[in-house]
Amino acid sequence: xxxxxxxxxxxxxxxxKDGPLLVFAGAGSGKTRVITYRxxxxxxxxxxxxxxxxxxxxxxxxxxEMKERLRHLLGDAARGLWVGTFHSICLRxxxxxxxxxxxxPNFVVYDESDQLEVVRQALIALNIDEKQFNARTIANQxxxxxxxxxxxxQYQERAIDFFERIxxxxxxxxxxxxxxxxxxxxxxxxVRTIELLETQPLIRARYQDQFRYILVDEYQDVNYxxxxxxxxxxxxxxxxxVVGDDDQAIYSFRGAEVExxxxxxxxxxxxxxxxxxxxxxxxxxxxxAAHKVIQENTLRAPKxxxxxxxxxxxxxxxxxxxxxxxxxxxxxxIFQQVRQGKRRFKDFAVLYRTNAQSRAFEExxxxxxxxxxxxxxxxxxxxxxxxxxxxxxxxxxxxxxxVSLKRIINVPPRQIGQSTLNAVQAHAAEWGISLYQALxxxxxxxxxxxxxxxxxxxxVLLIEELRExxxxxSLTATVKRLLESSGYLAWLEQKxxxxxxxxxxxxxxxVTVVEGFERKLQDEEETPExxxxxxxxxxxxxxxxxxxxxxxxxxxxxxxxxxxGLEFPVVFLVGLEQGIIPHALSETPRDIExxxxxxxxxxxxAMDELxxxxxxxxxxxxxxxxxxxxxxxxxxxDTPMPSLFxxxxxGAKPSPLQWTPPHxxxxxxxxxxxxxxxxxxxxxxxxxxxxxxxxxxxxEHVVTVMFPGGKGLMSFPLQxxxxxxx
DNA sequence: TTGTCCCCTATTTTT
DNA sequence: TAGGGGACAA
Ligand SMILES: Nc1ncnc2c1ncn2[C@@H]1O[C@H](COP(=O)(O)OP(=O)(O)OP(=O)(O)O)[C@@H](O)[C@H]1O
Numbered sequence: 001x002x003x004x005x006x007x008x009x010x011x012x013x014x015x016x017k018d019g020p021l022l023v024f025a026g027a028g029s030g031k032t033r034v035i036t037y038r039x040x041x042x043x044x045x046x047x048x049x050x051x052x053x054x055x056x057x058x059x060x061x062x063x064x065e066m067k068e069r070l071r072h073l074l075g076d077a078a079r080g081l082w083v084g085t086f087h088s089i090c091l092r093x094x095x096x097x098x099x100x101x102x103x104x105p106n107f108v109v110y111d112e113s114d115q116l117e118v119v120r121q122a123l124i125a126l127n128i129d130e131k132q133f134n135a136r137t138i139a140n141q142x143x144x145x146x147x148x149x150x151x152x153x154q155y156q157e158r159a160i161d162f163f164e165r166i167x168x169x170x171x172x173x174x175x176x177x178x179x180x181x182x183x184x185x186x187x188x189x190x191v192r193t194i195e196l197l198e199t200q201p202l203i204r205a206r207y208q209d210q211f212r213y214i215l216v217d218e219y220q221d222v223n224y225x226x227x228x229x230x231x232x233x234x235x236x237x238x239x240x241x242v243v244g245d246d247d248q249a250i251y252s253f254r255g256a257e258v259e260x261x262x263x264x265x266x267x268x269x270x271x272x273x274x275x276x277x278x279x280x281x282x283x284x285x286x287x288x289a290a291h292k293v294i295q296e297n298t299l300r301a302p303k304x305x306x307x308x309x310x311x312x313x314x315x316x317x318x319x320x321x322x323x324x325x326x327x328x329x330x331x332x333x334i335f336q337q338v339r340q341g342k343r344r345f346k347d348f349a350v351l352y353r354t355n356a357q358s359r360a361f362e363e364x365x366x367x368x369x370x371x372x373x374x375x376x377x378x379x380x381x382x383x384x385x386x387x388x389x390x391x392x393x394x395x396x397x398x399x400x401x402x403v404s405l406k407r408i409i410n411v412p413p414r415q416i417g418q419s420t421l422n423a424v425q426a427h428a429a430e431w432g433i434s435l436y437q438a439l440x441x442x443x444x445x446x447x448x449x450x451x452x453x454x455x456x457x458x459x460v461l462l463i464e465e466l467r468e469x470x471x472x473x474s475l476t477a478t479v480k481r482l483l484e485s486s487g488y489l490a491w492l493e494q495k496x497x498x499x500x501x502x503x504x505x506x507x508x509x510x511v512t513v514v515e516g517f518e519r520k521l522q523d524e525e526e527t528p529e530x531x532x533x534x535x536x537x538x539x540x541x542x543x544x545x546x547x548x549x550x551x552x553x554x555x556x557x558x559x560x561x562x563x564x565g566l567e568f569p570v571v572f573l574v575g576l577e578q579g580i581i582p583h584a585l586s587e588t589p590r591d592i593e594x595x596x597x598x599x600x601x602x603x604x605x606a607m608d609e610l611x612x613x614x615x616x617x618x619x620x621x622x623x624x625x626x627x628x629x630x631x632x633x634x635x636x637x638d639t640p641m642p643s644l645f646x647x648x649x650x651g652a653k654p655s656p657l658q659w660t661p662p663h664x665x666x667x668x669x670x671x672x673x674x675x676x677x678x679x680x681x682x683x684x685x686x687x688x689x690x691x692x693x694x695x696x697x698x699x700e701h702v703v704t705v706m707f708p709g710g711k712g713l714m715s716f717p718l719q720x721x722x723x724x725x726x
Numbered sequence: 727t728t729g730t731c732c733c734c735t736a737t738t739t740t741t
Numbered sequence: 742t743a744g745g746g747g748a749c750a751a
Contacts, residue, residue: 058741059741060741085741086741087741088741112740186740186741187741189741250739251739251740251741253738253739253740254739254740254741353738353739354737354738354739355737355738355739356737356738410727413727413728413729415727415728416727417727417728418727419727420727541741542741543740543741544740559738559739559740560739561738561739561740562739562740580738581738583738583739584738585737585738586738594739595738598739620737621735621736621737
């Protein structure tokens, strides 16, 4: 195997065979590469069987890439390796061995919205007003508790105020509900795996023996439960290699604790520590700027980072008028670079703090026919029609899954309305049975009018018939059958509006996805039921980034969070404004430092070019608000940063960041009393603050003017613009 | 029971 | 801005 693609420090980490190992290093220093080559080396040089190796990645996509690279390095010798996220690995363990603690392998994985629904049900059962205690907040609290491995009882003991006591009772109820629906939420996957390993010595011994080498990427973002799981699994062989960078810890809102990586050397006093200092990804100007930003943080371990790419383009900073202008500037730049043959679309990434910011870019890119892929909060599988279909499938697997049943009982409408549903729910709650059991309970059915009774019985018949069908047919056939016999597809088509037809299209696409999944499983001998289970569980753990296809020539857009671990030749960081990053909701110094790390993660995704943008004005909830640059950019005050205008039109020499101090409020644009004078390119104009300039271009609503004296180009909305002919 | 219309509110980030 | 929920008529 060719280890010459590693530097000395990387080699040191890769060759370290037994015992705990910490690779602690900055962005782009080749940490992930170390993990990959360490695995390859263990298999190739030391003859370790792949099934004795467990590698944990942050996303499913990262797992797939690692598998792919190992296949490339080792060919078939890499088969049998365990690579996946914490959640997918726990899922696999629970499927294999969960029965020992009463988890049948066909459990359902509840996602966030299912979770919320369960909390709502619990609130109703406990007679708590949802307006008084927000279901989402409570669901979050429950998640936090599980991440700290607190049972409802333990949580209750620790509850210090009224709210927490409420949460404790909801939590207890919530767990009971999950159990009766044979469901696990995301956190349960970890919690129950740990429970399994802690209470079942034989099973623990088996997995501890199996995973002789454990490697964890992005260790700075593990939470307490994940930490406990790793320790538990590694306890015996102690061949644990963790890799991370405290400056890239950005998931504390999800319970992750950076302290866990900082504590590694105390947990394993004999740990070998390797630091990597050479960055292979970015040019010097990018690295310098990123370093200036992150250096402002106080809670960090200092680290060096250098690069041989000392000759890069300067980073740019551009203030746009508003978000549309921001999108326009980015689109123009991309278009120009592609047209000149310098770049392809897939070389570009647009990164932002919040998903809502993608909108202006989508619109602009659509208009300019720039192909793009949005990695969004809304997954394909989260679309309403797909979730409905999945709910049907879950009910087919497990009719006692009341959350799913409730979702589809009247979709499409089948005469089972709110009042019937209320009666069913009340009955189910009263007798402690599932909704489906209630629907079959003569005591309840007796109270229905003939019309309702018929509707209910038809529904039960539909489900039974589908269950029978699913037992004896392929997954694809079942899905097709379901779309027919539930009347779902017909319902959408009969509605006939654009939205419904769109949804119908998505459902057909879903059938294709199912076919693909089934084809991949072909070699494994599975019963139709197993296939269906595996499919549902698999989908529950997918995130949108996992479906990103990097071979397609398209610009990618995603949040800073989603970009973790990725790299792109040209990166635009947009909306770098106070209130967005740091986000207005971050308050404590700790929060602020995490926001700064987020910016750092974004900056360090760039290989060749980094472009920072912000807008002077932004629409929030539809109303326009003045915006000022993010205070984080102050760290770059002495960095020469030309704007994209200057880059394009030449003009003034790169100037330092023009800082608009926070106290100097931007004037909201005054509505123009008369039709604005049309400006022509080449025309001389005067601006009250910036003085004389030359118009370089006019568009429908915007005029761009070049000012002398290092000011470069500025754009103004024609509406209410203070420019005058000179 | 269904469908429509209008008002209100929520928005950080996600496995 | 949008989408969810409540009020109301058919
Ligand atoms: N020894 C090396 N020689 C050449 N290129 C390398 C070397 N090590 C890593 N690289 C390249 O550097 C880039 C960053 O590597 P990698 O993703 O492993 O870094 P990382 O430390 O995991 O980054 P991050 O923390 O930002 O996710 C990749 O393109 C990788 O191929």
